[in-house]
Amino acid sequence: MVSPSSRRKGEKHEAPAAVMSLWPRMQSLVLHWTIILIIAWMIGKSLVLFSGGCSSPVLIRVSGASPPHYHRGDIFFLHCHDNSHENDYDGDAYNVGDMVAFYTQHNKDMPVVHRIIKLHERSDHKGVDILTKGDDNAVDDSFGLYPPGRHYLSEEDIKGKVRGHLPYLGMIFIIIYDHPLIKILLF
Numbered sequence: 544m545v546s547p548s549s550r551r552k553g554e555k556h557e558a559p560a561a562v563m564s565l566w567p568r569m570q571s572l573v574l575h576w577t578i579i580l581i582i583a584w585m586i587g588k589s590l591v592l593f594s595g596g597c598s599s600p601v602l603i604r605v606s607g608a609s610p611p612h613y614h615r616g617d618i619f620f621l622h623c624h625d626n627s628h629e630n631d632y633d634g635d636a637y638n639v640g641d642m643v644a645f646y647t648q649h650n651k652d653m654p655v656v657h658r659i660i661k662l663h664e665r666s667d668h669k670g671v672d673i674l675t676k677g678d679d680n681a682v683d684d685s686f687g688l689y690p691p692g693r694h695y696l697s698e699e700d701i702k703g704k705v706r707g708h709l710p711y712l713g714m715i716f717i718i719i720y721d722h723p724l725i726k727i728l729l730f
Contacts, residue, residue: 590620597623597703602644602654603713612678616714619644619656621703636698637662637673642705645675645696647688654702657684663695670698 590600602619621644637643637659644654660683661674672695676683685694719726 597621600703602656603716604656605653605717613656613708614711616711616717618709618713619705620707622706623703637671637701637704643673643675644702644705645700646702648690649688655684655688656705672697673701 591597593600600621600623602621604613604615604617604619606615619642639659639662641659642656643659644656646654655677657675657677657680659673660676663672663674664670665672674683674685674695675688684696689696719729
């Protein structure tokens, strides 16, 4: 190895061969991660488009309720409705048995996904009141999940209707969220 003082003027210093052999690998790694992130962004934007404009059209079930149909880690795909009441309610937006996502009075950050068990058309024919219940719950959601004094949800309270789901695939995200060390190692 040549010491810096013994180098001749104008002579270029070359990086060690080990560093030079890593450079193409690092470039490849950066390129691959960039492509993965771009594809993930495009998929996310496509889901927003196909969901009727939901800001977050994908939910992951974090609780263990609702077997045998749904389990912890299932991914739900939502479809949002236009909840404006400019037109009369046509009865097609929601049906008994539909799974819907809504926010509770206790948790404004994470929506609940429960099944509609009763619809009540309003007397002004400008919408419908919705009663929901978790599949494993003994009582409907008016006992504790809805705002005080309300026995039904309005259409404005509904974030979206579940249009499909992927079983267990969300467990990857739950594991990453529950174990900070894994999150640090991956990112």
